[in-house]
Amino acid sequence: MATKIGVYFDQSSIGGGLDLESLADTVGGKWGDLTPVCKVFPVLADKKARDEIIADIEEEGLDGVLLCGASPRVDWDLYEFEGVLVDRVNLREQGVLSYKNPDGSLPDPEAAPQLLEALVTDYVNMGVVRLQKTTAPDGSPSEGVRRVLVLGGGWTGLTAATNASLAGHEVVLVEKDEVLGGRALGLLKTVPLSHPYTDVHDTGIEKKIAAVQGDANITVYTKAKLAKLSGQPGDFTATIALASGEQEVKVGAVVLATGWQPQDTKVLEPFGYGSLQNVVTAAEFEKLAKNGGITARRVAFILNTALAEPADPYAEVCAEAPAEAPAPAEGEAAAPVVKDHESVRHLPISNAISSVVALKQAGYVCDAFEGGQAFILYDSMVVQGIHERFYKAAQDRLGVMMSKAEIRSITQAADGSLNVLCDKTLIGDDIEINVDMVVLPTGIVPATAKDPIVNFDYRQGPAFPDLELFEGYADSNYICFPYETRRTGVYAAGCVRQPMMLDAAEEDAVGATMKAIQCIESANRGVAVHPRSGDLSYPLFNFVRCTQCKRCTEECPFGALDDDEKGTPKPNPARCRRCGTCMGACPERVISFANYNIDQIGSMIREINVPPDMKKGGPRVVILACENDAYPALDMAALRGKHWSPYVRIIPVRCLGSVNAIWVADAMSKGIDGVMMLGCKYGDDYQCHFVKGSEICKRRKENIAETLNRLGVEPDRVEQYEVAIDEYDKLPGVIEDFMNMILEKGPNPFKGY
Ligand code: SF4
Numbered sequence: 001m002a003t004k005i006g007v008y009f010d011q012s013s014i015g016g017g018l019d020l021e022s023l024a025d026t027v028g029g030k031w032g033d034l035t036p037v038c039k040v041f042p043v044l045a046d047k048k049a050r051d052e053i054i055a056d057i058e059e060e061g062l063d064g065v066l067l068c069g070a071s072p073r074v075d076w077d078l079y080e081f082e083g084v085l086v087d088r089v090n091l092r093e094q095g096v097l098s099y100k101n102p103d104g105s106l107p108d109p110e111a112a113p114q115l116l117e118a119l120v121t122d123y124v125n126m127g128v129v130r131l132q133k134t135t136a137p138d139g140s141p142s143e144g145v146r147r148v149l150v151l152g153g154g155w156t157g158l159t160a161a162t163n164a165s166l167a168g169h170e171v172v173l174v175e176k177d178e179v180l181g182g183r184a185l186g187l188l189k190t191v192p193l194s195h196p197y198t199d200v201h202d203t204g205i206e207k208k209i210a211a212v213q214g215d216a217n218i219t220v221y222t223k224a225k226l227a228k229l230s231g232q233p234g235d236f237t238a239t240i241a242l243a244s245g246e247q248e249v250k251v252g253a254v255v256l257a258t259g260w261q262p263q264d265t266k267v268l269e270p271f272g273y274g275s276l277q278n279v280v281t282a283a284e285f286e287k288l289a290k291n292g293g294i295t296a297r298r299v300a301f302i303l304n305t306a307l308a309e310p311a312d313p314y315a316e317v318c319a320e321a322p323a324e325a326p327a328p329a330e331g332e333a334a335a336p337v338v339k340d341h342e343s344v345r346h347l348p349i350s351n352a353i354s355s356v357v358a359l360k361q362a363g364y365v366c367d368a369f370e371g372g373q374a375f376i377l378y379d380s381m382v383v384q385g386i387h388e389r390f391y392k393a394a395q396d397r398l399g400v401m402m403s404k405a406e407i408r409s410i411t412q413a414a415d416g417s418l419n420v421l422c423d424k425t426l427i428g429d430d431i432e433i434n435v436d437m438v439v440l441p442t443g444i445v446p447a448t449a450k451d452p453i454v455n456f457d458y459r460q461g462p463a464f465p466d467l468e469l470f471e472g473y474a475d476s477n478y479i480c481f482p483y484e485t486r487r488t489g490v491y492a493a494g495c496v497r498q499p500m501m502l503d504a505a506e507e508d509a510v511g512a513t514m515k516a517i518q519c520i521e522s523a524n525r526g527v528a529v530h531p532r533s534g535d536l537s538y539p540l541f542n543f544v545r546c547t548q549c550k551r552c553t554e555e556c557p558f559g560a561l562d563d564d565e566k567g568t569p570k571p572n573p574a575r576c577r578r579c580g581t582c583m584g585a586c587p588e589r590v591i592s593f594a595n596y597n598i599d600q601i602g603s604m605i606r607e608i609n610v611p612p613d614m615k616k617g618g619p620r621v622v623i624l625a626c627e628n629d630a631y632p633a634l635d636m637a638a639l640r641g642k643h644w645s646p647y648v649r650i651i652p653v654r655c656l657g658s659v660n661a662i663w664v665a666d667a668m669s670k671g672i673d674g675v676m677m678l679g680c681k682y683g684d685d686y687q688c689h690f691v692k693g694s695e696i697c698k699r700r701k702e703n704i705a706e707t708l709n710r711l712g713v714e715p716d717r718v719e720q721y722e723v724a725i726d727e728y729d730k731l732p733g734v735i736e737d738f739m740n741m742i743l744e745k746g747p748n749p750f751k752g753y
């Protein structure tokens with residue numbers, strides 16, 4: 001808790017006609033002994049200013065430094081003073097730059113209007129109280145285990161194991177089969193992985209296997225499974241089930257590289273799979289090729305997701321069996337399990353994999369027989385990046401014919417051959433192609449779809465939480481944080497994460513391994529991993545007040561909290577991502593962080609000067625802005641010349657999930673006229689950096705609305721908005737609309753009480 005705070009203003013970044021000397025006097029006068037130093041520097045980032053602050057710290061015994069100027073997102077690494085709490089007040093972006101007069105006009109740059117002075121004074125006072133209510137987080141460092149556990153001994157797992165070992169980490173690799181190599185071992189050839197990217201070649205999986213087997217740093221368990229994973233990053237206990245019994249191994253982090261499994265072939269039935277002879281999946285065709293068993297000289301590779309007539313098979317399949325999915329690829333790729341028919345048709349990644357696999361296997365037919373013929377029929381041929389070269393080479397290949405087409409029917413001729421009736425091809429309608437074999441894309445799903453694989457010994461259960469849309473794929477924020485799962489310390493790579501080819505899986509393995517190592521190092525230092533990398537704080541529990549309601553354990557998006565038999569939460573700091581969702585959930589205000597807590601934000605709200613008469617002094621609105629997207633979006637809007645009402649006061653929050661209803665109550669009882677909550681997008685296609693935070697907030701808001709209703713306060717005085725960082729330009733309009741609504745409603749009925 002800061003008890004002696006030096007407050008410093010940066011003239012160079014604020015300006016705006018503000019009389020900063022007078023503001024410094026006002027702040028110093030209000031807070032007295034708490035702020036023994038209040039100074040204005042021409043340039044805060046200057047060495048002279050820094051030296052003077054260091055001198056003040058020594059002479060005045062300051063334990064807190066409050067810097068008022070540009071956004072804390074700017075020059076954040078410039079302002080560190082050892083042993084002293086440092087905080088920033090954003091007077092540039094969210095003060096002078098974004099200010100506009102209530103009538104919409106811009107202020108005279110030479111003379112700050114009264115409302116701008118009121119605005120910045122509020123912000124500085126809020127900054128002082130925030131620092132006053134902050135203590136230095138001490139982290140929870142512990143010298144942990146640095147060993148990496150790799151699950152899966154296929155292409156991705158072998159790459160991950162080798163890379164972790166190269167980085168100096170001991171590795172334990174667990175493979176369910178008797179031999180290493182996984183599905184790559186069953187491939188005759190791979191689509192080209194290196195220059196000139198025109199010809200198929202051997203996968204090279206044997207080299208990867210040999211590298212792992214020859215590495216003394218890597219212990220391999222085959223015919224093994226992870227029976228249980230307990231503990232937390234840096235201190236996991238992995239119970240490995242072996243033929244000889246169970247073995248416990250201490251590991252620091254896990255790379256999940258268990259690949260994919262074939263999907264139910266039900267979706268292929270309309271194409272004759274299971275009813276017609278010689279209709280096979282791409283995976284089955286690969287197996288034939290690998291074993292030298294291709295006997296078909298004329299083969300049709302069909303990439304269409306549905307028959308043109310009479311009905312759309314997936315529409316029915318999806319309606320009846322929502323966990324089923326389309327079938328794109330062969331042995332190297334996975335297709336997400338989807339429920340929505342439109343998604344079935346337009347899965348770009350799985351389509352890309354189906355496409356290049358068909359190109360590869362068409363080549364097998366031409367290689368196997370002189371005069372072999374391969375027909376690739378598609379509704380969309382999707383080839384990504386460098387694989388375009390392979391596509392072009394295949395176009396020139398004698399014996400390969402490809403065309404956009406609608407498939408009307410596939411029927412068996414009397415001689416056992418197959419007739420494929422196509423429509424809307426590049427050469428005309430109603431074309432019938434007679435072939436010996438039809439190859440359909442293999443529908444495949446992640447290995448985690450039907451088996452928890454990791455078997456977490458966590459309060460929230462053994463499996464990864466997954467998304468409804470992509471059932472079975474370990475869920476995390478795929479936009480910002482690839483590899484992460486919703487279980488800190490476990491990083492997914494390869495087809496267990498999303499459909500991909502061998503080259504992408506190789507990159508994935510390296511990325512996930514780096515993440516695992518970063519996690520181990522962070523756990524050892526007692527800091528958060530992502531997205532609040534380096535944060536030393538973690539949730540603290542005042543158990544005296546805990547009613548064992550279990551809301552915190554149930555709502556934590558990352559399964560970080562376990563509980564005892566009575567329901568008392570048991571924190572696992574290294575699993576925690578410091579989002580504060582538990583703090584927002586707790587009705588008893590049991591949970592806090594050293595540098596972020598209920599009292600702190602409540603006190604900031606109470607520092608806002610609310611004029612008793614809205615008609616004279618204008619309304620006041622608090623914006624609780626998520627620090628991940630909404631807060632930077634506001635900064636970006638200001639930097640790009642956007643302006644908003646001088647009546648709003650912005651408070652950054654870690655995530656809307658951390659917003660406790662008591663803050664809204666604090667605001668309402670203070671006479672604040674409205675509360676805007678700006679957070680990330682939620683739903684299956686979420687962008688929320690803490691996965692569920694903004695969604696949970698939405699749910700809690702409905703409860704708040706009920707409470708407000710009971711109190712006779714219009715519930716729409718508290719609104720939540722979804723904001724992505726690139727939507728900065730729409731934010732001023734959103735604020736404007738909200739302010740107009742508040743002006744129309746009139747004052748908060750609690751104003752003045
Ligand atoms: S809700 Fe967030 S802050 Fe709380 S324990 Fe879980 S990860 Fe940590």
Ligand code: SF4
Pocket residue numbers: 541545546547548549550551552553567568569585586587588589590591
């Ligand atoms: S939400 Fe609060 S009261 Fe409920 S179990 Fe968690 S800490 Fe205890």
